[in-house]
Amino acid sequence: MRRPTRGVRAGRLIIGGGFPVSVQTMWKSPLNAVSLVDVAASLRDLATMGSDLVRFSVPDEQSAELLGRLASESPIPLAADIHFDYRLALRCMDFPVAKIRINPGNIGEEWKVREVIAKARDTGACLRIGVNAGSLPAGLADEQDQAAAMVKAAETEMELLERLGFHEVVFSLKSSDVESTVDANRAFAARCDYPLHIGVTEAGPLIPGLVKSTLAMGRLLGDGIGDTIRVSLSARPEDEVLAGLEILRACRLRSDGVNVISCPTCGRSSFDVRKFLEEVSVFIQSIRAPLTLAVMGCVVNGPGEAKKADLGITGAGKMAIIFKGGQVLRRVNFEAAAAAFREEVENLI
Amino acid sequence: MRRPTRGVRAGRLIIGGGFPVSVQTMWKSPLNAVSLVDVAASLRDLATMGSDLVRFSVPDEQSAELLGRLASESPIPLAADIHFDYRLALRCMDFPVAKIRINPGNIGEEWKVREVIAKARDTGACLRIGVNAGSLPAGLADEQDQAAAMVKAAETEMELLERLGFHEVVFSLKSSDVESTVDANRAFAARCDYPLHIGVTEAGPLIPGLVKSTLAMGRLLGDGIGDTIRVSLSARPEDEVLAGLEILRACRLRSDGVNVISCPTCGRSSFDVRKFLEEVSVFIQSIRAPLTLAVMGCVVNGPGEAKKADLGITGAGKMAIIFKGGQVLRRVNFEAAAAAFREEVENLI
Numbered sequence: 001m002r003r004p005t006r007g008v009r010a011g012r013l014i015i016g017g018g019f020p021v022s023v024q025t026m027w028k029s030p031l032n033a034v035s036l037v038d039v040a041a042s043l044r045d046l047a048t049m050g051s052d053l054v055r056f057s058v059p060d061e062q063s064a065e066l067l068g069r070l071a072s073e074s075p076i077p078l079a080a081d082i083h084f085d086y087r088l089a090l091r092c093m094d095f096p097v098a099k100i101r102i103n104p105g106n107i108g109e110e111w112k113v114r115e116v117i118a119k120a121r122d123t124g125a126c127l128r129i130g131v132n133a134g135s136l137p138a139g140l141a142d143e144q145d146q147a148a149a150m151v152k153a154a155e156t157e158m159e160l161l162e163r164l165g166f167h168e169v170v171f172s173l174k175s176s177d178v179e180s181t182v183d184a185n186r187a188f189a190a191r192c193d194y195p196l197h198i199g200v201t202e203a204g205p206l207i208p209g210l211v212k213s214t215l216a217m218g219r220l221l222g223d224g225i226g227d228t229i230r231v232s233l234s235a236r237p238e239d240e241v242l243a244g245l246e247i248l249r250a251c252r253l254r255s256d257g258v259n260v261i262s263c264p265t266c267g268r269s270s271f272d273v274r275k276f277l278e279e280v281s282v283f284i285q286s287i288r289a290p291l292t293l294a295v296m297g298c299v300v301n302g303p304g305e306a307k308k309a310d311l312g313i314t315g316a317g318k319m320a321i322i323f324k325g326g327q328v329l330r331r332v333n334f335e336a337a338a339a340a341f342r343e344e345v346e347n348l349i
Numbered sequence: 350m351r352r353p354t355r356g357v358r359a360g361r362l363i364i365g366g367g368f369p370v371s372v373q374t375m376w377k378s379p380l381n382a383v384s385l386v387d388v389a390a391s392l393r394d395l396a397t398m399g400s401d402l403v404r405f406s407v408p409d410e411q412s413a414e415l416l417g418r419l420a421s422e423s424p425i426p427l428a429a430d431i432h433f434d435y436r437l438a439l440r441c442m443d444f445p446v447a448k449i450r451i452n453p454g455n456i457g458e459e460w461k462v463r464e465v466i467a468k469a470r471d472t473g474a475c476l477r478i479g480v481n482a483g484s485l486p487a488g489l490a491d492e493q494d495q496a497a498a499m500v501k502a503a504e505t506e507m508e509l510l511e512r513l514g515f516h517e518v519v520f521s522l523k524s525s526d527v528e529s530t531v532d533a534n535r536a537f538a539a540r541c542d543y544p545l546h547i548g549v550t551e552a553g554p555l556i557p558g559l560v561k562s563t564l565a566m567g568r569l570l571g572d573g574i575g576d577t578i579r580v581s582l583s584a585r586p587e588d589e590v591l592a593g594l595e596i597l598r599a600c601r602l603r604s605d606g607v608n609v610i611s612c613p614t615c616g617r618s619s620f621d622v623r624k625f626l627e628e629v630s631v632f633i634q635s636i637r638a639p640l641t642l643a644v645m646g647c648v649v650n651g652p653g654e655a656k657k658a659d660l661g662i663t664g665a666g667k668m669a670i671i672f673k674g675g676q677v678l679r680r681v682n683f684e685a686a687a688a689a690f691r692e693e694v695e696n697l698i
Binding site: 027028029202210214239247252261264265266268306308 | 375376377378379380405406407408412430432481483484525527528550551552553554555556557558559560561563564567568581582583584588589591592595596598599600601608609610611612613614615616617618622623626630643644645650653654655656657
């Protein structure tokens with residue numbers, strides 16, 4: 001069962017409150033180095049893939065203004081990531097930026113947080129208190145028990161916000177270590193009903209980062225903890241979104257979209273499964289219908305092992321066979337395989 | 350605590366018996382389509398990365414002979430994957446092939462298994478009984494409870510092998526579904542002390558496949574179940590090995606090799622973290638010393654958040670800084686960064 005949490009509104013998105021666990025990602029480069037038109041197009045693509053929110057780092061006033069312009073047109077809510085300078089948070093809230101993340105380890109004195117809250121109350125923005133094991137407030141940074149130190153940092157902010165009567169807050173407690181991320185979130189989840197944004201920070205490149213993130217999130221989501229997730233990878237935002245959706249699907253917290261069964265290929269394979277998967281990946285990611293599709297290397301095991309798939313394709317000598325429920329639907333050349341497969345999937349939907 | 354299991358010898362490797370959980374992968378294409386010299390070189394590379402065993406599909410007699418030639422020279426034990434024709438298993442055992450995988454769903458009558466066992470006893474090869482949810486024996490294929498059907502298939506083989514007094518056996522029970530893979534392995538693990546090869550079959554392309562595999566293996570390894578693992582991905586064997594090693598490391602079943610902490614980059618980043626990671630990836634994967642290395646995008650958070658790393662590098666304006674324990678060690682141009690980082694890591698080892 002999911003942990004009952006308060007619902008917190010970020011634009012059109014509600015985090016917690018029994019709403020589906022949302023998936024977010026973060027923009028990877030300085031906004032002033034790229035064309036805003038391109039960023040806006042990427043936001044639309046990320047939204048189509050299933051990203052529910054995108055966060056942007058705001059290191060200076062120009063970034064706040066560029067983010068503000070994007071936020072006016074974005075199909076999904078945008079969040080600002082603020083470190084050190086609370087005035088940047090204030091500036092973002094001059095625009096329809098839905099969520100402000102501040103780091104208690106570097107935002108500074110209490111009066112600065114009060115200023116941020118006062119303006120959030122006016123504009124309807126929500127906050128994320130983003131505690132990070134590597135940048136804890138002075139006095140907590142050298143604690144031996146990293147998880148306990150993160151919980152203390154989050155609790156201190158929680159008490160301040162409660163004193164001020166501000167409850168539109170999501171918390172996160174992230175470490176680059178799986179165990180302390182899990183421990184900190186379990187402990188903090190037991191102490192309040194605020195929604196939690198979960199993830200492993202600085203998790204690493206695609207493969208190790210995804211392993212750490214899946215392990216930590218798998219355990220927490222298995223406990224019912226986690227209202228919004230971000231898979232933090234040294235990889236493309238699209239990969240982070242795809243990974244987040246897959247984690248939710250594998251944890252049975254989402255059933256829309258395609259479950260791909262595909263064989264790793266072996267000495268029996270006559271079909272370039274990896275190349276085929278690359279050719280159809282954008283199409284597959286665009287499908288929201290709950291489908292299981294199989295891409296298999298050989299006819300010996302393929303159709304049998306994938307008989308529970310809604311639709312499948314397999315190599316068979318120099319041809320590919322498209323099958324449904326274990327029965328041959330169509331036989332095509334390798335060159336025509338991607339187009340034919342797409343056609344049959346569309347017929348199915 | 351790890352589940353106590355019988356040790357089964359596959360060449361120089363012992364699976365189970367309290368030995369470290371081993372990592373395996375599988376060769377992806379027909380052996381008669383490539384140069385054996387190239388395959389032998391790849392096997393050496395996979396061994397250097399940390400692969401403990403490599404399996405090859407043997408669909409015909411020629412493949413058995415090619416595998417046999419490779420096995421005579423391979424630095425790590427090789428396994429043969431046999432479906433349908435028990436005579437191919439016999440042929441493989443004319444060579445120093447360390448392990449024979451048979452699938453009870455398609456190997457056929459009991460006397461064929463007896464023949465395979467008789468020869469394995471003579472040559473010292475071990476067996477894997479590889480049960481696959483998609484290719485269960487007749488009579489079990491249509492069972493509603495997939496996990497229970499897999500357990501029944503494995504138990505039937507186990508009883509036969511025990512009647513014959515043959516114990517050099519590893520079992521696997523794989524499905525493309527996380528839950529039934531976990532359920533089947535838990536149930537079977539409770540019924541015997543044979544070592545288990547764990548994995549999710551036909552898990553899919555890199556991202557979804559790695560998510561499913563990490564979730565299933567994370568749960569099983571967390572229960573102490575699993576003596577050897579294969580991450581089955583529609584991706585390169587190198588990716589499967591890297592993923593397997595990372596899963597073991599994240600589950601604290603391995604401490605050698607590098608733990609990479611790297612930031613996902615954001616609007617603060619002046620350093621191409623992803624490109625840098627690609628440049629140093631082969632070097633990093635070759636290190637067996639237990640190190641934590643950090644690759645960060647910006648100097649604002651980088652050195653602080655990675656102060657627990659043994660060594661780190663971060664962008665700082667138009668330069669990169671190599672740091673150790675939060676202190677600057679060296680300042681270099683981006684172009685010289687990979688070479689300088691490598692040098693400092695080597696100094697450290």
